[in-house]
Amino acid sequence: MLKLEAVNAGYGRAQVLRDVSFEAQAGEITCLLGRNGAGKTTTMKAIMGVLPLMSGAVRLGKTVLSDLPAHVVPRHGVGYVPQGRRLFGDLTVGQNLEVGRFSQCESESTLEEILQLFPRLRERYAQRANTLSGGEQQMLAMGRALSLRPSVVLLDEPTEGLQPSMIAAIRDVTETLRDQGVAVVLVEQRVEAILALADRAALLENGRMRGVVSGEALRDDPTILARHLGV
Amino acid sequence: MDFGPYLMLATLEGAVTAAVLALTASGLALVFGVMRVVNVAHGEFFMLGAVLAWWVTSWFEGAAAFGFAFAILTVPLIVGALAALADVTVLKRLSYDPERTIVATIGILYILQQVTLMTYGPDARPVTPPFNTRLALPWVEMTETGLSLYWPWGLSITSYKLAVIAAATVILLALWIVMTRSKLGLMMRATEQDREMALAFGIPVERVYALVFGLGAGLAALAAVLIVPIQQAHYLMGGDPLLLSFIVVIIGGLGSLPGTVLAALLIGLSDGIISVFFSPTLAKILATLLVALVLVFRPQGLFGARRA
Ligand SMILES: Nc1ncnc2c1ncn2[C@@H]1O[C@H](COP(=O)(O)OP(=O)(O)OP(=O)(O)O)[C@@H](O)[C@H]1O
Ligand SMILES: [Mg+2]
Numbered sequence: 374m375l376k377l378e379a380v381n382a383g384y385g386r387a388q389v390l391r392d393v394s395f396e397a398q399a400g401e402i403t404c405l406l407g408r409n410g411a412g413k414t415t416t417m418k419a420i421m422g423v424l425p426l427m428s429g430a431v432r433l434g435k436t437v438l439s440d441l442p443a444h445v446v447p448r449h450g451v452g453y454v455p456q457g458r459r460l461f462g463d464l465t466v467g468q469n470l471e472v473g474r475f476s477q478c479e480s481e482s483t484l485e486e487i488l489q490l491f492p493r494l495r496e497r498y499a500q501r502a503n504t505l506s507g508g509e510q511q512m513l514a515m516g517r518a519l520s521l522r523p524s525v526v527l528l529d530e531p532t533e534g535l536q537p538s539m540i541a542a543i544r545d546v547t548e549t550l551r552d553q554g555v556a557v558v559l560v561e562q563r564v565e566a567i568l569a570l571a572d573r574a575a576l577l578e579n580g581r582m583r584g585v586v587s588g589e590a591l592r593d594d595p596t597i598l599a600r601h602l603g604v
Numbered sequence: 605m606d607f608g609p610y611l612m613l614a615t616l617e618g619a620v621t622a623a624v625l626a627l628t629a630s631g632l633a634l635v636f637g638v639m640r641v642v643n644v645a646h647g648e649f650f651m652l653g654a655v656l657a658w659w660v661t662s663w664f665e666g667a668a669a670f671g672f673a674f675a676i677l678t679v680p681l682i683v684g685a686l687a688a689l690a691d692v693t694v695l696k697r698l699s700y701d702p703e704r705t706i707v708a709t710i711g712i713l714y715i716l717q718q719v720t721l722m723t724y725g726p727d728a729r730p731v732t733p734p735f736n737t738r739l740a741l742p743w744v745e746m747t748e749t750g751l752s753l754y755w756p757w758g759l760s761i762t763s764y765k766l767a768v769i770a771a772a773t774v775i776l777l778a779l780w781i782v783m784t785r786s787k788l789g790l791m792m793r794a795t796e797q798d799r800e801m802a803l804a805f806g807i808p809v810e811r812v813y814a815l816v817f818g819l820g821a822g823l824a825a826l827a828a829v830l831i832v833p834i835q836q837a838h839y840l841m842g843g844d845p846l847l848l849s850f851i852v853v854i855i856g857g858l859g860s861l862p863g864t865v866l867a868a869l870l871i872g873l874s875d876g877i878i879s880v881f882f883s884p885t886l887a888k889i890l891a892t893l894l895v896a897l898v899l900v901f902r903p904q905g906l907f908g909a910r911r912a
Contacts, residue, residue, distance in 0.1 A: 421804045447806040455804070461797045464790070472794050475787075476806030517805070 374399045374556045375420070375451075375525050380429035380439075382419040388427065388580070389415045395575035395585050397525065402547065402557045402570045406601050407577035413560045414456050416577070417527045420558075421453050422446045433525065447476035452523030456530050456560070458514040462503030466494050469502050469513055473520025487516045490546065508539040515546060525556045532563065544570070562602065568592055576601045609743045609756040611877070616741075618876020620765045620834070623772035624827045626868035628845045629852035630779060630861060631823030637859025638796040638816045640702055641695060644709040646824055647846030648716035652683050653825025654837040655720055658729050669734035676829050684822030691817035696810060713842075720839040733833035737763040768830045775826065776865060783861060792816060796859070824849075848875075851895050857905025866907050 375397040383389040389412045397403040405413050418424040420431050422443035431439040438446050447453070452473075461469050470487060477483060488495040491512040497505060502513060511531060518526060528547065532540045547570065551557055561567050567574070574591055576583040583601065591597055632646045657675040664671030690712055698704040740760045742753040783789040795802040795812045803809050824845070835841070852871050856863035871891050878887035898906060 418800075423800050423803050442808070443803045444806050444808045447804065453804045455801065459798055459801045461794045461801070463797055464793060468790055468793075471787075471790060472802075472805050472807070475791075521806070 376432040378430045381427040390580045397556045397558050399556045400554045401572035402551050404571040404574040405560045406574050411577045412580040417529050450524035452518030452526045454514045454518045454528045458510045460502040467498045469517050470520050473517035476521040491516050527558045529560045609759040614877040614880035616761050618873040622869045622872020623769045624831045625872045626865045627772050627827035628824045629849040629864050629868050631820035632849040633853045633864040635820035638792050641705045645712040647842030648713050649821035650824040650828045650845045651842035653828030654832040655724050657829040657832045658731050658837040661731050668732040672734040679829050680822040680826040683825035684818035687821030688814040688818035691814045728836040728838040730836045731832045733764040851891050855898050855906050857907050863907030
């Protein structure tokens with residue numbers, strides 16, 4: 374479904390990604406694994422088009438996302454939950470969700486669904502995003518991305534710095550998305566979450582691919598994770 | 605004239621200055637807020653508004669009111685379109701780099717100024733106000749029978765000046781509603797807060813930038829069209845509005861719209877009052893001193909919240 378083909382990208386003249394290729398299927402969770410600085414966030418930015426490619430392509434079905442202007446990419450159903458949440462801090466919860474709905478394919482509103490999924494956001498609806506707690510901010514970041522009814526969701530360390538109950542809630546949502554047939558790309562550092570969730574894993578090291586393995590292979594051979602996460 | 609009526613006169617004159625300044629400075633604040641671009645050419649878009657207003661009204665000799673109405677509708681659009689063009693052809697190519705855009709807008713400043721000198725010439729030219737009735741204003745006085753109204757000699761204002769104050773108020777309210785209530789305003793504010801995320805959520809950031817730069821220049825031009833029947837159009841008239849707008853934007857808290865309007869009121873009114881009672885030079889000195897103090901002691905501005 375979502376396919377990266379020999380993607381090269383970087384910041385200015387500093388190349389970070391070198392020939393990154395992997396695929397994420399609908400109804401699966403594809404984990405993107407690598408140590409700090411391996412290029413996981415950079416890969417996500419390359420998929421979103423906010424970081425222009427030096428060469429290579431990002432495809433979604435028949436569409437070549439990397440040929441489109443960045444602001445058109447979400448309209449093809451790609452929702453992004455960035456590392457560190459990156460909310461529009463001075464805007465309210467409701468306005469953040471509204472920005473998310475700018476790009477939805479269907480005109481029907483998904484606001485009610487989002488508020489049902491994250492009831493806390495309903496209570497905080499008129500509050501400014503930068504006054505929310507860390508957990509609430511993560512919910513809002515998820516809600517904002519899901520507001521466009523994505524068929525692909527990119528989750529960049531969605532549980533960073535959260536308490537266990539919040540982590541469980543985020544995980545529930547992730548599994549629900551998978552069960553609904555969404556292609557989930559997940560960057561995650563916690564081993565137990567990776568083992569529990571990954572249908573397959575793309576391994577990244579210093580901006581290069583070190584192979585793609587299945588979830589079973591990961592669970593059978595824990596040394597793979599040890600080698601690629603440095604845990 | 606007694607002190608009371610004199611103060612009221614100075615306040616009204618100051619309110620006209622404040623109204624025009626609030627419009628001009630809002631344009632500068634908007635551009636700085638959303639794009640982080642310090643638009644040094646802002647005063648020249650103001651000047652261009654005044655000069656074009658003279659040009660447009662000169663087609664309608666004998667129908668001053670009609671010509672002025674036509675100017676106020678078209679001139680801000682022309683200036684805004686020109687600014688949007690400058691954004692796409694110049695600023696965008698510099699990737700909106702804060703330092704390089706300062707140099708680029710200095711270049712735009714000289715181009716606009718010199719082209720105006722070459723075409724329009726060095727003369728100051730007046731624009732006929734659409735209406736200009738002199739309204740005498742009453743003042744209260746204590747007499748043995750209680751309070752009574754009288755009309756002090758010299759206490760008056762023209763209907764046009766009152767209209768300038770009213771028009772600026774309406775335009776600023778409209779701008780506020782657009783920024784806080786409309787989808788377009790939401791796009792601008794999202795872009796202001798995180799350009800990359802705005803892009804990742806489908807906001808056409810480059811178009812927003814062109815629009816904001818055009819809107820900022822259009823506001824300056826609108827202010828100039830309003831003031832030109834009082835001040836005359838001249839190719840060097842952009843300097844003062846630029847300086848005062850910078851003062852106002854810094855005091856108001858960089859990029860904050862309500863702060864900018866409050867600061868414009870403060871600077872405009874005090875400028876009017878100090879100019880009448882002391883001298884215009886003292887008014888400028890005090891305003892500049894205030895900026896220096898604000899920069900040292902409250903860099904987020906008198907009315908601005910500290911930004912992350
Ligand atoms: N804006 C930037 N400008 C220049 N270099 C950058 C920028 N962002 C990231 N890099 C560099 O790109 C490389 C990959 O960074 P990236 O953020 O993609 O890593 P990551 O795998 O997401 O790491 P982490 O696990 O710490 O989030 C790093 O060497 C980083 O220094
Ligand atoms: Mg990262």
